[in-house]
Amino acid sequence: MIKQAVILAGGKGERLRPFTDTNSKPMIDINGRPFLEYLLEMLKEQGISEIVLLLGYLSEKITEHFGDGSKFGLNIKYSVLPLFDEKDLENESGTRIKEAAPLLDDIFLLMYCDNYWPLDLEKLSDFYFKQGKLSSVVAYTNKDNFTKNNILIDNDGIVVKYDRSRQELNLNGVEIGFFIIDKKVFEMFPNYKFHFEKEILPKLIEKKELAGFLTDHRYYSISAPERLESTKKFLIPKKVIFLDRDGVINKRPPRADYVKKWEEFEFLSSAIEGLKLLSQQNYDVYLISNQPGIARGMMKKEDLEDVQKKMEQELEKNNVKISGAYFCLHGWDEGCECRKPKPGLLFRAARENDLDLSKAVFIGDDERDFQAGEAAGCRAILLKEGEDLLGAVKSLIKTA
Numbered sequence: 570m571i572k573q574a575v576i577l578a579g580g581k582g583e584r585l586r587p588f589t590d591t592n593s594k595p596m597i598d599i600n601g602r603p604f605l606e607y608l609l610e611m612l613k614e615q616g617i618s619e620i621v622l623l624l625g626y627l628s629e630k631i632t633e634h635f636g637d638g639s640k641f642g643l644n645i646k647y648s649v650l651p652l653f654d655e656k657d658l659e660n661e662s663g664t665r666i667k668e669a670a671p672l673l674d675d676i677f678l679l680m681y682c683d684n685y686w687p688l689d690l691e692k693l694s695d696f697y698f699k700q701g702k703l704s705s706v707v708a709y710t711n712k713d714n715f716t717k718n719n720i721l722i723d724n725d726g727i728v729v730k731y732d733r734s735r736q737e738l739n740l741n742g743v744e745i746g747f748f749i750i751d752k753k754v755f756e757m758f759p760n761y762k763f764h765f766e767k768e769i770l771p772k773l774i775e776k777k778e779l780a781g782f783l784t785d786h787r788y789y790s791i792s793a794p795e796r797l798e799s800t801k802k803f804l805i806p807k808k809v810i811f812l813d814r815d816g817v818i819n820k821r822p823p824r825a826d827y828v829k830k831w832e833e834f835e836f837l838s839s840a841i842e843g844l845k846l847l848s849q850q851n852y853d854v855y856l857i858s859n860q861p862g863i864a865r866g867m868m869k870k871e872d873l874e875d876v877q878k879k880m881e882q883e884l885e886k887n888n889v890k891i892s893g894a895y896f897c898l899h900g901w902d903e904g905c906e907c908r909k910p911k912p913g914l915l916f917r918a919a920r921e922n923d924l925d926l927s928k929a930v931f932i933g934d935d936e937r938d939f940q941a942g943e944a945a946g947c948r949a950i951l952l953k954e955g956e957d958l959l960g961a962v963k964s965l966i967k968t969a
């Protein structure tokens with residue numbers, strides 16, 4: 570069991586000046602609260618209440634706000650090192666971790682203070698213990714080219730390359746922190762001031778002791794001003810629901826047939842009521858649907874778009890708005906990443922709209938919907954025979 574999170578938060582945050590002229594980077598305001606509060610809240614939700622903050626630059630800005638953590642339902646300890654010389658600035662991270670050793674558990678979670686990623690601690694721990702390596706790190710698959718890759722993870726989940734300069738081309742992820750570390754790693758620490766990733770990751774890789782957990786879920790960062798806007802959008806509280814279409818909103822066509830034109834589209838009896846209720850409850854609604862009829866030559870993309878347009882017009886009359894619709898247009902056997910039960914469409918919708926999948930719900934009428942929802946980290950609800958959207962929405966609201 571991992572019970573402790575250690576957060577590196579001592580740097581000067583040069584890129585966030587002028588804010589960081591007078592404050593510590595993770596204290597930057599995100600929708601009315603310091604960014605660090607969001608990280609700590611997520612850790613608490615994941616069952617971690619023991620926090621160690623590794624501080625340096627303007628540490629009092631953090632210690633005065635968070636105190637011993639009791640106000641936040643946490644137990645916070647601090648390890649504060651004085652400011653580093655200019656020449657040693659690069660070597661803060663490793664040195665801070667090493668200095669904090671007496672405060673640290675045998676196995677702990679190590680994070681940066683400037684990346685938010687919806688941690689699933691159970692999934693990550695399972696991965697770590699299954700791999701049986703001294704350390705694991707999370708890497709974003711970067712499918713939207715959000716930034717440049719710096720890590721290569723092989724098919725067995727072992728990190729085989731780390732390129733801090735981000736120059737190499739054959740890489741498959743971006744290291745985002747969220748390390749799980751066995752304290753035995755400290756035996757690799759040198760006797761001088763050092764940069765943690767630069768010094769230690771190559772040693773772990775050489776010994777094949779670093780496992781890599783690849784995630785398709787975008788991470789959100791405060792490391793540079795241009796990233797703040799989407800981070801704010803992502804972290805603002807909102808209710809998000811993904812819906813399958815056929816069999817949830819409209820009558821499902823027979824197997825191997827499709828809704829090819831508007832005349833074939835028939836709303837299920839209580840579906841509009843269900844959608845109205847979602848709207849009244851301020852849910853953002855996205856559709857997630859497999860439509861292989863196009864790849865199979867039975868309809869055109871324009872037919873699908875026309876049905877979508879007319880459906881939305883009909884819903885607008887009922888004050889229901891659809892925030893987005895995502896379709897997999899591939900055939901059954903194309904091996905794409907978006908055809909449910911694969912979760913690709915959900916990850917795409919999340920990336921394009923800055924949504925937190927771990928806080929979203931997915932309702933579908935097919936086992937494959939359920940599997941896609943689970944794989945994306947959503948709360949997945951499967952409509953069984955005789956159940957409908959309205960009923961599901963009613964019980965969702967009751968338990969929310």
Ligand SMILES: [Mg+2]
Pocket residue numbers: 813814815816817821933934935
């Ligand atoms: Mg369906």
